[in-house]
Amino acid sequence: xxxxxxxxxxxxxxxxxxxxxxxxxxxxxxxxxxxxxxxxxxxxxxxxxxxxxxxxxxxxxxxxxxxxxxxxxxxxxxxxxxxxxxxxxxxxxxxxxxx
Numbered sequence: 001x002x003x004x005x006x007x008x009x010x011x012x013x014x015x016x017x018x019x020x021x022x023x024x025x026x027x028x029x030x031x032x033x034x035x036x037x038x039x040x041x042x043x044x045x046x047x048x049x050x051x052x053x054x055x056x057x058x059x060x061x062x063x064x065x066x067x068x069x070x071x072x073x074x075x076x077x078x079x080x081x082x083x084x085x086x087x088x089x090x091x092x093x094x095x096x097x098x099x
Contacts, residue, residue: 008035009035009042009062009064009070010032010035010044010062010070011032011035013070014032016031016032017029017030017031017032018030018032018046018072020046020072028048029048029049030046030047030048030058031046031047031048031049031052032044032045032046033045033046033047033057033088034088034091034092035062036084036087036088036091038083038084038087041061041062042061042062043059043060043061043062043075043084044059044060044061044062044072045057045058045059045084045088046058046059046060046072057085057088058074059074059075059081059084059085060072060073060074060075061073061074061075
């Protein structure tokens, strides 16, 4: 699990935020909270300002195209989503057990 320069490709390309469009054409600006590598997959943890206030996150798999462009794919598998969420929590709070 990392959030260093090698794994921060989105930040290097787009800065601290990205604008995403949904299937209805609505756009929202998401802050890049973290980029995490688990196994062979890379993930982006994104939050809108509303999500930050509610302490919620959105998890996307980062896919790199042949031309070096990035595509974000929603993580629909609940188990995979929870593994990434747990890795993000560990990144923020460490692996310490809370009393």
